[in-house]
Amino acid sequence: xxxxxxxxxxxxxxxxxxxxxxxxxxxxxxxxxxxxxxxxxxxxxxxxxxxxxxxxxxxxxxxxxxxxxxxxxxxxxxxxxxxxxxxxxxxxxxxxxxxxxxxxxxxxxxxxxxxxxxxxxxxxxxxxxxxxxxxxxxxxxxxxxxxxxxxxxxxxxxxxxxxxxxxxxxxxxxxxxxxxxxxxxxxxxxxxxxxxxxxxxxxxxxxxxxxxxxxxxxxxxxxxxxxxxxxxxxxxxxxxxxxxxxxxxxxxxxxxxxxxxxxxxxxxxxxxxxxxxxxxxxxxxxxxxxxxxxxxxxxxxxxxxxxxxxxxxxxxxxxxxxxxxxxxxxxxxxxxxxxxxxxxxxxxxxxxxxxxxxxxxxxxxxxxxxxxxxxxxxxxxxxxxxxxxxxxxxxxxxxxxxxxxxxxxxxxxxxxxxxxxxxxxxxxxxxxxxxxxxxxxxxxxxxxxxxxxxxxxxxxxxxxxxxxxxxxxxxxxxxxxxxxxxxxxxxxxxxxxxxxxxxxxxxxxxxxxxx
Numbered sequence: 001x002x003x004x005x006x007x008x009x010x011x012x013x014x015x016x017x018x019x020x021x022x023x024x025x026x027x028x029x030x031x032x033x034x035x036x037x038x039x040x041x042x043x044x045x046x047x048x049x050x051x052x053x054x055x056x057x058x059x060x061x062x063x064x065x066x067x068x069x070x071x072x073x074x075x076x077x078x079x080x081x082x083x084x085x086x087x088x089x090x091x092x093x094x095x096x097x098x099x100x101x102x103x104x105x106x107x108x109x110x111x112x113x114x115x116x117x118x119x120x121x122x123x124x125x126x127x128x129x130x131x132x133x134x135x136x137x138x139x140x141x142x143x144x145x146x147x148x149x150x151x152x153x154x155x156x157x158x159x160x161x162x163x164x165x166x167x168x169x170x171x172x173x174x175x176x177x178x179x180x181x182x183x184x185x186x187x188x189x190x191x192x193x194x195x196x197x198x199x200x201x202x203x204x205x206x207x208x209x210x211x212x213x214x215x216x217x218x219x220x221x222x223x224x225x226x227x228x229x230x231x232x233x234x235x236x237x238x239x240x241x242x243x244x245x246x247x248x249x250x251x252x253x254x255x256x257x258x259x260x261x262x263x264x265x266x267x268x269x270x271x272x273x274x275x276x277x278x279x280x281x282x283x284x285x286x287x288x289x290x291x292x293x294x295x296x297x298x299x300x301x302x303x304x305x306x307x308x309x310x311x312x313x314x315x316x317x318x319x320x321x322x323x324x325x326x327x328x329x330x331x332x333x334x335x336x337x338x339x340x341x342x343x344x345x346x347x348x349x350x351x352x353x354x355x356x357x358x359x360x361x362x363x364x365x366x367x368x369x370x371x372x373x374x375x376x377x378x379x380x381x382x383x384x385x386x387x388x389x390x391x392x393x394x395x396x397x398x399x400x401x402x403x404x405x406x407x408x409x410x411x412x413x414x415x416x417x418x419x420x421x422x423x424x425x426x427x428x429x430x431x432x433x434x435x436x437x438x439x440x441x442x443x444x445x446x447x448x449x450x451x452x453x454x455x456x457x458x459x460x461x462x463x464x465x466x467x468x469x470x471x472x473x474x475x476x477x478x479x480x481x482x483x484x485x486x487x488x489x490x491x492x493x494x495x496x497x498x499x500x501x502x503x504x505x506x507x508x509x510x511x512x513x514x515x
Contacts (some may be wrong), residue, residue, distance in 0.1 A: 011299070061140060065502035066422070072228070072403055083422040083457055096455040097136040097513050100466040102166030102206070103159070103488065104433050106255070108213040109475040109497045111149040112142030118213040121270040121478075129273065129366070140481030146491060152194050155200050158472060158489060162504060163511035166204050170211035170255065170433060170467050171240050173218070173233075176218055176513055180217050180232070188243045206468075207248045208310065209237045210254040212478065219272055224283045225265075235296045241301055252375055252432065253294045257287035258311040258337045265349070268480045269404040280336065281352035281360040292370045300505040309345075310375035310432040313418040314338050319385035319396060325458045330384050330395055345374065345425055374425050375432035377470075378450070404446070405437040412449035412497065419457040419464055428463050435470040437477070437484040444503040451510070469507065473498060 046488070102403035113122035125142060129137045148155040150376035159167055175187040195205045210233065214223060221229055254260070255452060261284040264270035266277060274280075295307050314337040318326035344350045348367035352360040387394040404410050412510065415434065420431045431454060436446035447469055458464050482493050488504035491497070500508075 007274065018295050023343040027048045027345055048327075056499050067486050074396060080155040080336050080417075080420060081460055085416045085453070086413045089416075089453070090456070091449060091452055093452045093456045093459075095451045095510065096450075096458050097510075098459065099451070099454060099464065100470040101451075101507060101511055102164055102168060103162070103383040104468040104470050105148075105170075105472050105475070106208075106211040106213075107170040107172040107175075108142075109209070109471075109477070110146045110473070110475060112145035112147075113396065114142075114144045115147070115149040116172050116174050116213070117216075118178040118215055119172065120174075120216055120219050121212075123216060124271040124273075124479075127271075127273070129268070135269075135273070136479055137481045137483065140476070140483075144491070144492075145476050148191070151248055152190075152197060155194075155394075155472075156197055156203070158498075159198075159203055160201055161500070162488065162507050164507075164513075165202060165511075166206055166466065166468065167198060168208060168252070170208035170213075171244075172213060173210065173236055174213065174215040176240060177236055178217075179215075180221070183239060188240075191240070191244060192247075195244055198464060199247050203252070205244075205248050207240070207244060208252040209233075209256050210239060212260055214271070215452050223272070224286045225279060226292065227286050227289070230286060230293055234294050234297050238297055238301070245305065246304050248454040249302070251298065251305060251307045252310045253288055253291045253307065253308045253493040256340045256377060257291070257309070258284055259312050260312075262337050263479075277354045278360075278444060279311065279356035281340075281354070281358040284336075284352060285350055285362060288341070288350055288364075291474055291507065292364055292367075295370045306372040308371045308375050308427075309372040309428070309468045310377055311341050311345075312337065312377040312379070312433075313381075313414075313421075315381045315414070315418075317381050317383050319398075320360060323386065326384055326393070333382075333384070342421065345371065350487075368426070373428040373430050375430050376415075376418055376422055376464075377433035378415045378418050378431065379436065380408045380411045380433065381408075382408045383411075384499060402442070403441070407440075409440070410442065410446060412446050412453055413448050419454065419462045423462050428465060431467040433468055433470040435486050437486045440502045443485075443501065445505050448506060458493060469503075 003211075037474075108116055108119055108121050113119065113125055116122060121142075124135050125140075129135060133437050144150070147483045165502050171191055172187075176184055176191075178184055199203045213303050218229070219230060220399055221232070223229065224233075229476060241251070245455075261280050264272060265274040265280040266284050268275040291309050298305070298307055309437065313335065316330035316333040316337075317331050320326060335352070335427070340352050344364070345367060348364045349363070350360070350362050350364075383397055384393050385396045387396075395408050397403050397411075410435075415431075419429060431450075434450045438446060451467060454467055469488065471486045471488070472483075473489040474485045474491040476482060477486070479482040487500045488501060488507055490501050
């Protein structure tokens with residue numbers, strides 16, 4: 001019996017530490033604990049030994065308010081210039097013309113199910129959730145999407161019209177390896193020809209090896225839920241690297257591994273449609289291990305090439321600093337989508353802890369030797385509010401703010417503290433995606449302000465050298481279909497008509513100053 005009690009005490013102890021962290025009313029921009037947070041932590045650690053868990057949870061509510069009061073009395077003397085910019089941004093900050101501007105696309109999104117029928121997404125488009133709802137909003141279909149697969153010159157012409165010198169795109173795994181162990185040489189040749197054409201046009205190709213899309217055979221094998229499947233991905237990565245390395249010197253292993261895990265295994269909105277916290281953590285753990293193993297496999301092949309990862313900064317914020325339930329939800333959402341990955345690249349330790357659901361850990365002692373740059377993908381810091389509606393929590397904004405079409409709040413100034421957080425990694429920082437799905441004027445405003453936020457960070461010593469805008473042209477936005485418009489060019493999937501948007505004209509103007 002004593003062994004059982006000790007096990008329960010130990011289990012609840014680490015869960016309550018996480019709970020305490022989540023209820024801390026405020027954090028510094030780098031996530032450090034403040035005095036108010038320590039009050040909660042020490043109080044919960046003391047009572048863990050003596051009080052039932054249910055009472056502790058009830059106790060945590062007034063504790064949060066007490067800690068907030070203490071925090072207000074003591075004040076916060078650790079606000080950095082980046083946090084100050086986020087609170088009160090100076091939008092007169094000049095855009096640094098030394099920051100290189102590029103764009104990013106995802107291969108499945110711009111080429112669709114008709115070109116890639118062996119992708120997990122091609123099947124997902126035709127599927128339904130257990131509730132009967134379609135997996136894609138409005139039952140949209142990607143078809144051939146923008147069809148750059150068959151019309152690469154159209155792609156290059158648009159890049160040249162914008163005076164762009166850098167283009168990040170992904171290689172579709174299901175096209176290169178449609179069946180396990182079967183390499184499609186024709187597909188590889190298409191990518192070779194594209195890279196060669198980009199170089200001839202004066203555009204540097206920047207390749208992502210995995211951007212949310214898996215071959216259907218890989219998911220049948222268990223996908224990234226199975227650690228032994230990592231070798232299947234690293235084998236594909238080496239095949240692509242050997243084929244394209246004569247032209248490509250910059251590589252992203254995984255695009256947003258936490259979002260892949262969160263959407264596919266926690267929310268069930270991406271294939272394979274799982275909703276399980278433990279499986280989410282397991283997949284994310286294996287993705288980060290796969291990154292490290294891919295780096296080790298590719299780096300010796302071309303020591304001059306640069307290999308990194310692209311991470312989406314999603315730092316969920318509570319609408320009210322006094323609402324412990326909002327803070328609790330934001331704590332765990334941020335842990336899943338951001339903190340677990342960021343802490344791994346900072347310390348080498350991966351921790352994924354959700355009370356009564358998941359407790360995963362692994363350590364990579366040489367993490368500093370496993371990436372050459374860190375890719376920042378920034379769209380917003382989502383604001384979460386409890387609403388008396390069918391949803392427990394809703395994404396919202398403050399009255400003085402506005403929403404994008406996604407929907408989440410329009411908040412480009414958050415990029416400044418995201419870049420500050422990355423500075424601790426000691427690696428070059430490339431903004432590999434930023435942008436907004438919004439009306440023309442709002443989209444242009446967001447991109448311009450994101451560039452000003454990046455320029456502010458650079459002026460304060462952050463090593464940010466480039467910004468890739470998401471995206472070149474409106475395309476198929478995963479489970480949200482065609483309605484979310486991120487492109488510098490508009491696109492009508494019915495007429496195939498494409499036109500330069502005001503945001504595209506902004507990029508034209510900025511890149512012309514750098515030529």
